Amino acid sequence: MSYTEHRRAILRLGLPLIGGHLAQYAIGLTDTIMIGWYGVPELAALTLAGSFFFTVFLFGSGFAWAIMPMVARYAAQEDEVLVRRATRMALWLSILYFFVTLPLFWFSGPLLRGMGQTPEVAALAQTYLRIASIGLLPALGVMVFKNYLAGLEHTRVVLWITLAAAGANALANYALIFGNWGAPELGISGAAIASVTVHVISLVLVAAYALIKLPEHELMVRFWRPDWEMFAQVFHLGWPIGLTTLAEVALFAATAVLMGWLGTIPLAAHGVALQISTAAFMVQLGLSNAATVRAGNALGRGDLEHMLRGARVVAVLGAVAAALTVTVFVALPETLMSLFVDPHDPQRDAIIATGRGLLLMAALFQVVDATQVIHIGLLRGLQDTRVPMIMAGIAYWGIGMPCAWAFGIGLGWGGEGIWFGLVVGLAAAAGLLMWRFWMHSPAILTRQTAAT
Structure with a gap:
């Protein structure tokens, strides 16, 4: 390929990914702005809880990021079996990671107080994190499917799903934080419920696309079956x-x-x-x-x-x-x-x-x-x-x-x-x-x- 062809290929692949990342950024920004309108203690708690959630999420996302180059490599080799094996084991690792880290969210209050946070902020942050922890599993699942699709250069759908998630997040926050449109006023708990809802919707959409548009990979067929060799490769x-x-x-x-x-x-x-x-x-x-x-x-x-x-x-x-x-x-x-x-x-x-x-x-x-x-x-x-x-x-x-x-x-x-x-x-x-x-x-x- 010439340099011009490389530039076109990279932009065709990269621009939807850039848009998707900006849409994901907008989700976090929307949460911060709306909770900031609701109250200062809640904003402080969300800042703290968001950093806590994001830190745990990022480390666990390493297994999702790992399959982007793996899937790209196997796709170039036209090896659909290895594409399926790598993606499945990334999902396995994400599920295991979720269960291992769940206690951190449930007992986050004492951890945050031990870090010098005030009891009020720590309690509000724990309230948020106990609800938001449920969303860690679908959030990690979304990351796996997004990286699987990106490795196959199906990046436009990743952009559209993330944009839809950003819109749904803004609407859910507006309803559940402030009690609009007949919804209960839940404050910071409403922000957490909105986040979980958006993660679940995003997972349903991205998984449906992958399973319907790419049936040849049979990602969910005999999903329960372990593949320890590939499990180790994705982990390492x-x-x-x-x-x-x-x-x-x-x-x-x-x-x-x-x-x-x-x-x-x-x-x-x-x-x-x-x-x-x-x-x-x-x-x-x-x-x-x-x-x-x-x-x-x-x-x-x-x-x-x-x-x-x-x-x-x-x-x-x-x-x-x-x-x-x-x-x-x-x-x-x-x-x-x-x-x-x-x-x-x-x-x-x-x-x-x-x-x-x-x-x-x-x-x-x-x-x-x-x-x-x-x-x-x-x-x-x-x-x-x-x-x-x-x-x-x-x-x-x-x-x-x-x-x-x-x-x-x-x-x-x-x-x-x-x-x-x-x-x-x-x-x-x-x-x-x-x-x-x-x-x-x-x-x-x-x-x-x-x-x-």
């Missing part, structure tokens, strides 16, 4: 992915703690700037997913040149998207910040002024963040996850977090110093992962191909 590929994702998310959570040491206004500005930069990151994550699928296809065919050409194209696309984001962040920081701050808030000007500096730092890390997430995607396509996990862990926690503390707290640079530490950590991850891919991918591809 998936847990490093989950741990890598968790390490990055935990890094940003830890920086929120550091920002909290600086005061309420820096912490509020951090939250808004993080929301804005997360929306931009969804574009890079979609391109990373496309890179995973394309690299997995190349692995299935044993085609090194195809893989390297595709990698160059997706890296350039990521750089272009990052450049556009940087331009917007530098040119319109106050406009972006004002979208998330109540115009009547007496601290609005201070929050925006602080956030302006944070967005300039966010502009710096857009480029390095794009580079590291795209190369993680490429390496996952080659089913290389353990070494990247170690590299990311060193970069995030061995370099990024100490630098964030040193610049922000130790040297007294404040919030901008903390975010500059993030830039340094992400730059280290980008450098290590680029080196891993461009220097070692030929050997990895040869080794993986020989192992089949």
